[in-house]
Amino acid sequence: MIKVLEVIRQGHVGGGESHLLDLVMGFDTDLISPVVLSFTSGKMIDALRACGVKCYVIPTEKPFDMKVLNALKKLICDENIRLIHAHGSRAASNVLLLAGMLHIPLVYTVHGWSFHQDQPWLIRKLRAVSEKIICNRSKKVICVSANNKVSGEKEFGLKHAVVIENGINVRRFNPLLPFRDVRPELGIPPDDFIIGFIGRVTLQKAPLVFVESIALAHALDSRIKGLMVGEGEMDGEVAWYINDRHWGDIIYKVPFRSDIPEVLASINVFCLPSLWEGFSISLLEAMSMGKPLVVTPTDGTREVIKDRYNGLIVDYNNPNDLANRYYELLHDEPLRKKLGAAARLFVESRFDSCRVSKKVTDIYTGLFSH
Structure with missing residues (x-):
């Protein structure tokens, strides 16, 4: 041994x-x-x-x-x-x-x-x-x-x-499981179209780009809101940014949680706007849960996401493009289902x-x- x-x-x-x-x-x-x-x-x-x-x-x-x-x-x-x-x-x-x-x-x-x-x-x-x-x-x-x-x-x-x-554990991250609804405890109404950001709140993950993209998307359709789950050295800056612009009612922010499958089950779209990545575990977890994805083309992400096949790819530092993709997914249910199903199948077979x-x-x- x-x-x-x-x-x-x-x-x-x-x-x-x-x-x-x-x-x-x-x-x-x-x-x-x-x-x-x-x-x-x-x-x-x-x-x-x-x-x-x-x-x-x-x-x-x-x-x-x-x-x-x-x-x-x-x-x-x-x-x-x-x-x-x-x-x-x-x-x-x-x-x-x-x-x-x-x-x-x-x-x-x-x-x-x-x-x-x-x-x-x-x-x-x-x-x-x-x-x-x-x-x-x-x-x-x-x-x-x-x-x-x-x-x-x-x-x-x-x-x-x-x-x-x-x-990842594809048996734990399985969209067919009967997950507890965490929206009520997070204060999220059932009709909100939630874009999820799950990860460390650091420069690498571009959290301010995500926050701004939610505000832009919310202006396009008031049902679009964001959920940030995580902590990091940019926590204070992100909180100030949200409060300064009075966006607290459109962006729900909570610390790290251990019930990530339940959190993923509660969102509509997963977003990974990172500036760089090796190979994101959060991305694989969201894919395993059959979520439509909006991501940037970092090293590891480009190896698993094909644009408009199992996710949507946007350029770095571009909140407008992110917002437009959220809006597109809200109004195109067949696209959401297609992307999510392809993502789940890909992860299940390989990761x-x-x-x-x-x-x-x-x-x-x-x-x-x-």
Whole structure:
């Protein structure tokens, strides 16, 4: 049995965290014994502990934080960790040095590169260099989309990388299940046409673009309103933006929730207006629930969404286009049904989370087979 330390930046339930939750729960416990480390607490940690998974929280919000090295070293030694799997660059940066010092193999999963085209040149370059260092010192790099792998190869000559697309629990995210109606507790009238935004409220997810698109769409048809589910560093800015424009009656905003299938069942359209993505778990969950989608063409999204076949694609930072697509979907029920059915069928046939756990287990065991 291989004892693996699964490391992630935060303990809230976002896309990468949902991926880790399903990954850990899908391991064959005769082969893999997972221990989870997060640098913040949250509902993902609570959920894993409730399932009997040993979890630790070592608080820090900084990359390459030397102040946590002693606590990390004690954890690794006390638990007799044989392999470290870091999910995301922030998590990897804080275990990279110790993995080398203790001669413990490091696996790195890229949930979208930390560099992207919208950044100032110097910041983008520094982040690319950071990613290169992490990848070069990892025994294996897992990219959650083929486009991420190509981007790494072009940017800094990424090697020894494999593509393992994210997966979800398609049995839990099944539109045929009898879900509880959460609209009453959220204060949403039954006749509202709800556009859902589910994820971290960060620059990456373009939450202000979403908010503005809802206001524009509501002006076209007063039935169109938005539901934002999540938390993040832009919470205050988003709240101020909504209050300053008096949009509180057309945008419902709630923190992270654990009942995401019920939330998805309550919305009419799912929107993912991100500026960059590796491979969005929230997107797959919405697809699995048979929801029509309005999305931007990020790396992972372009691999699963074909415009007007299983979703609608709009350009980045374009609230007007988003609003027009919501309006179109409201007034075209056959299109909604067509997109939703195609999305569900696509996910069901290709993205079961059990497949991900098996492929990651093969990587772990392969590192100790020689």
